[in-house]
Amino acid sequence: MIKRYSKSMKKRDILVIAPQPFFIERGTPIAIDLLVRNLDNFGYSIDILAMPIGVSPNYDRIKIHRSLNYLNAKELKPGFTLKKIILEVGMVIKFITLMSKCNYRVVHAVEESIFWALLFRPVYKYLLVYDMDSSLVEQMVNRFRWLKSIENRLESIESYVCLKSDAVIAVCNSLADKAAKAGSKNIHLLTDVANLREQANIECKEDLNEISQNNKIALYVGNLEAYQGVTLLYEAARLLQQDKVEICIIIIGGSESDVQYYQNKVNGDGLKNLKFLGSRPVGMLEHYLMQADILLSPRIEGSNTPMKVFNYMASARPIIATDLNTHSQILNNERALLVPPSSVAFVNGIKKIIENEDYAQRLGSAAKEYVFREHGIDQFRRRLQIAYDTLK
Structure with missing residues (x-):
């Protein structure tokens, strides 16, 4: 010592x-x-x-x-x-x-x-x-x-x-x-x-239901670098819109230039169910997570578990994540829905969770219990x- x-x-x-x-x-x-x-x-x-x-x-x-x-x-x-x-x-x-x-x-x-x-x-x-x-x-x-x-x-x-x-x-x-x-x-x-309560130090009244037009909300929080798999969510949003699934994918985070790039792409492709909000203070994170119906972590590269996952788990909301070691060393199929790193797999996962409320609640509750016990x-x-x- x-x-x-x-x-x-x-x-x-x-x-x-x-x-x-x-x-x-x-x-x-x-x-x-x-x-x-x-x-x-x-x-x-x-x-x-x-x-x-x-x-x-x-x-x-x-x-x-x-x-x-x-x-x-x-x-x-x-x-x-x-x-x-x-x-x-x-x-x-x-x-x-x-x-x-x-x-x-x-x-x-x-x-x-x-x-x-x-x-x-x-x-x-x-x-x-x-x-x-x-x-x-x-x-x-x-x-x-x-x-x-x-x-x-x-x-x-x-x-x-x-x-x-x-x-x-x-x-x-x-x-x-x-x-x-x-x-x-x-x-x-x-x-x-998991330290949502320690971070929650800024009052926030932004209503994601207004942004989603009262559809279900699938939320991603993080930067927009390629390794995060945001393009996977982009394609998933396109497929969900084609299938007329009443859900909105909301993305919080990213630099101004990255957000502008994706927003221009969304407008050009006519996607109504995908919203890029840009960065928000960490002190507001709990406010946003608690409004979501599903939390998304589509990372496709890297060894370390994304920091967001621990606060995702603390929120008791169901998580869909890529079935890669970056996630599976913390998450399992009792605490999250782990899917292959593809847009089709995320679409199927989103449909499964919104169609099965009991299953979604079981995932969220198990994740919250685990993260506060171990992390x-x-x-x-x-x-x-x-x-x-x-x-x-």
Whole structure:
């Protein structure tokens, strides 16, 4: 267990590296915020090294240090981009500056920051925690298909950083298994949590029934990147309209440019049962989920379970999700309707749920009971404390 230092600038316990916009209301930044707030509550002194994008939360003791914004960037899309790589160079420079001023006991490296955090460890001699929120190799190969030819070599590098880290904190079972295969001996499963009540801090009166024109509502919440499978929902909406099924698919989330692209496409194709609302504050999430009849998670790529799924389950609404490991490591056929990753399968799933109210209620109730038993905030805190207690 690491000894807690005083609050002085010279001696700080933990530096958390957040190579994402921070804070914005998106999966990984939300997870980092939850992480640092709980580490702070445990009594550790925390600094965050963040990109120069995002709004600084109102922390009492946690300090945020930002790298320079060489590109004058205002936003950053999920995944690997040239813009992100350039901004991370600035983070490395800021990291060296911080390490020369502060004697951090632990560096908690999120996602790809593990590579350069591992590189500098012999110089600054800190304990290193790898926060494994996703498979970096999987992300890179999915984004840049030409990397497929060297995928095995990239996986060897990913295995090496798992092996050399003092602890690996994996967000899901598949990533924990990957770390174990790499030979890591100190692995901790720290899934996302159901925290609708903690997030519900903004009054919202938007009525989805008005938007759906009083039809049933199938709701998706999340970004509109290709790996999320939104095109699958688009085609499902077209088929549902052809079959005259009285349901409206409502999509919340996405950048302004992505929403505009899909809205233009919807208008051009004459779809009346598909609505793109754009982003809404996380504090309104419970308000929207509770208005839905069905919740959708059509993700088609990735190892980690989408953060949205945990709050979906907490809402006790029936879930339809793709029957892929990204979902099946948390969901099963007692807690959700798992279907093949196709628009036809989603259409059939939607019809099955709206035609069988008892079945829908059983799915929702089982999911809610499970998520609060296994993935509530108390379980998160206990697992995080155990992970940090193992550091020596």
